[in-house]
Structure formats: C-alpha cells, structure tokens
Amino acid sequence: MAATSEKQNSTKPPPSPSPLRNSKFCQSNMRILISGGAGFIGSHLVDKLMENEKNEVIVADNYFTGSKENLKKWIGHPRFELIRHDVTEPLLIEVDRIYHLACPASPIFYKYNPVKTIKTNVIGTLNMLGLAKRVGARILLTSTSEVYGDPLIHPQPESYWGNVNPIGVRSCYDEGKRVAETLMFDYHRQHGIEIRIARIFNTYGPRMNIDDGRVVSNFIAQALRGEALTVQKPGTQTRSFCYVSDMVDGLIRLMEGDDTGPINIGNPGEFTMVELAETVKELINPSIEIKMVENTPDDPRQRKPDISKAKEVLGWEPKVKLREGLPLMEEDFRLRLNVPKN
Ligand SMILES: NC(=O)c1ccc[n+]([C@@H]2O[C@H](COP(=O)([O-])OP(=O)(O)OC[C@H]3O[C@@H](n4cnc5c(N)ncnc54)[C@H](O)[C@@H]3O)[C@@H](O)[C@H]2O)c1
Numbered sequence: 001m002a003a004t005s006e007k008q009n010s011t012k013p014p015p016s017p018s019p020l021r022n023s024k025f026c027q028s029n030m031r032i033l034i035s036g037g038a039g040f041i042g043s044h045l046v047d048k049l050m051e052n053e054k055n056e057v058i059v060a061d062n063y064f065t066g067s068k069e070n071l072k073k074w075i076g077h078p079r080f081e082l083i084r085h086d087v088t089e090p091l092l093i094e095v096d097r098i099y100h101l102a103c104p105a106s107p108i109f110y111k112y113n114p115v116k117t118i119k120t121n122v123i124g125t126l127n128m129l130g131l132a133k134r135v136g137a138r139i140l141l142t143s144t145s146e147v148y149g150d151p152l153i154h155p156q157p158e159s160y161w162g163n164v165n166p167i168g169v170r171s172c173y174d175e176g177k178r179v180a181e182t183l184m185f186d187y188h189r190q191h192g193i194e195i196r197i198a199r200i201f202n203t204y205g206p207r208m209n210i211d212d213g214r215v216v217s218n219f220i221a222q223a224l225r226g227e228a229l230t231v232q233k234p235g236t237q238t239r240s241f242c243y244v245s246d247m248v249d250g251l252i253r254l255m256e257g258d259d260t261g262p263i264n265i266g267n268p269g270e271f272t273m274v275e276l277a278e279t280v281k282e283l284i285n286p287s288i289e290i291k292m293v294e295n296t297p298d299d300p301r302q303r304k305p306d307i308s309k310a311k312e313v314l315g316w317e318p319k320v321k322l323r324e325g326l327p328l329m330e331e332d333f334r335l336r337l338n339v340p341k342n
C-alpha cells in the first residue's frame, strides 16, 4: 500500500560545530568520516573525496567485508587516516561530515551473523548520530531499496512505505535499515542534527569482493572461471543496476545539497536475472552455460527506483549503462583472478 509521508522538518537549530574546528591545527576545510570506507562503495567514495585537496578523509572500518587493499593507494597520505573500529562501539573524533556506510551489504554476509547485522544497523547508527550531535556534523546514511521489501508498487517512489517481512531471514538487514532511518529522523527532529538519507539500489563495479555472493559479481566471476552462471529461480525477478561512479556522484550531491531525503539513488534500467545472465554470457564468455538453482527465502520479485526526486532535487541521474559498466568490472575481475583476455 502506498502512503505519502509529510516533510518532517526539525524544530531545533543544528548543534554548533566543535570550537576545535577553528583551531590553528586544523588544516583542512572539511574533515570527513566514512564508516565502512574500506568496503566496495566506501572505497570509491574515498577516491572521489580525496581528489579535493581541501578534504581530509578518515575511514573507520572493522574489515568484516572490506579490506585495506581497497584503500592501499591512500595509506600514508597526509590527508588520509584509517582506523580499525567497529561502529557498535562509540567513536570520539572531530569531523564535519559523516558518511555512514558501515554494514555488510551482500545477503550472504548480512545473514551470516544476523544479530551482529542488526546491532550494526541500530547501535552503529546510534553511535554515529551521537557523534554527529556532539560535534555538530552533518550525517548521511546509506539506506537501501530493501526498505521497500517485496514491493507492491512498481517502480518504487520514496513515499512508498514498503512490504517487509519483520521476522524473515532478511529482516536483520531490511528492518535494521528501517530502524536506522527512524533514528536519523528522530535525532533530526529532537536534536536538530543535519541528516541525509540515500536509498541505494543494487550497485556494482570494480572492487566488489570476488566471492561476495551478489549477483553481478557472481556472474562475472563464474563467466571468467568457466563455470555455469547460477540463476536463482524463477529468474524472472528483476533488479536495476547502478554503476558505482554514478552512485558516488549521487551520494556527494545528496550530502552537499539541502534535502534530508530519503532519496532513491539507483539506475532505473530494469533486468530479469535471466536477462542479466544472458548479457554477461554474451559480453564475457559466450560458451558458458546458464543453470537454474534454488533461491533463498523472501527474495524480492521486482525492484526499480523511481528517481524523479533525485533528478529534481539533486539534478542527478545515472550516466553509465549496464552494457558499459559490465566490461569495466570484467577488466578488474580479470586482473584479480589472473584471467587475461584472449
Ligand atoms: N552495494 C549495494 O548494492 C548497496 C545497496 C543498498 C545499500 N547499500 C549500502 O551501502 C553501504 C556500503 O555497501 P557496500 O556494497 O560497499 O558493502 P561492503 O560490504 O563492501 O561494505 C561495507 C563496509 O562496512 C564495514 N563494516 C561492516 N560492519 C561494520 C561494523 N560493525 N563496524 C565497522 N565497519 C563495518 C565492512 O567491513 C565493509 O568495509 C552499506 O551500508 C549497504 O547497506 C549498498
């Protein structure tokens, strides 16, 4: 069922930034924390933010699904810092912006330790909001299209409240992110914190873990290893795939814009899993087989973002089509799997 949410403005002014920000020891104009910055999207966000010499970037990550390898070109850089930190514990530092990404994203990994996943989403987000409140930082949460569950409205606008199973095996993630969104708005209304919420739709690109378990990385790795592509039944379920550079551009625009969100950020090009498998086969390895395998419970049957709001409010829309993005990811996977192109 669709429902329209009212714009929920805060009644309080935002807290003032720490006086330390004006101290002579502060060399950058903007000190930015990225929780989960050693992961797939986070490390691309680091690359983009480090291009600006006025930015100082701090990554806090527990390396559950991320790695130092993703950030190796920045380690030792004077404007970059990497901290081994679990967001379920408080973090005391001085920053102006917080991109809060920390959370395993692949279903295999978030279902591996569901209690930890929900703690990461709830306690982790509370800790990041507490930090934002203490230092007067603006905070962006990377929420997910999974807040729409198995959607009954298609494509999904931000006003749709979703169709989520609260006790299913995916709930640690999708209900966890829903609570994280609630916490963001409660801190905004109660304490005047400046918040931004992105609802990210399936994103792919170089640096995804090879055995991450998500569909695009699975298919590319399988095609390169000469293994059959595993389409989970029925294969007619759809997803909309966004290339990572478009995603990073959308996240930065959202952070620096005036709208709290939530705003859908994703590519509206929609494909069935059979169509995706056929495209990967055609582009990477035409001799490969496609085989149907069992699916997991509560797999959403369709997913496509309505991005009217992102276009209007952020002036953002994705540029990279699936057929352009897949070869860029293939190149990276070839290098890491050591499979040269013939
Ligand atoms: N990639 C997508 O398609 C997608 C879609 C929707 C939402 N998102 C969201 O975007 C964010 C990044 O996703 P990603 O694809 O880069 O995933 P990823 O798994 O590559 O990155 C997540 C990062 O968070 C870190 N992490 C996990 N738990 C942590 C904890 N308790 N403390 C500190 N660090 C922790 C991991 O080690 C990893 O570096 C996540 O919040 C995810 O929910 C991603």
Ligand SMILES: O=C(O)[C@H]1O[C@H](OP(=O)(O)OP(=O)(O)OC[C@H]2O[C@@H](n3ccc(=O)[nH]c3=O)[C@H](O)[C@@H]2O)[C@H](O)[C@@H](O)[C@@H]1O
Pocket (backbone or CB within 6 Å): 104, 105, 106, 107, 144, 145, 146, 200, 201, 202, 203, 213, 214, 215, 216, 218, 219, 230, 231, 232, 233, 237, 239, 273, 295, 296, 299, 300
């Ligand atoms: O974009 C989102 O909001 C969410 O999307 C994904 O969740 P999901 O769409 O289930 O991602 P995949 O595991 O890549 O599955 C996509 C589809 O591919 C299918 N699949 C997966 C793997 C595979 O080998 N074969 C296959 O057919 C699945 O059944 C599913 O229908 C992400 O993993 C979440 O982190 C993210 O929040």
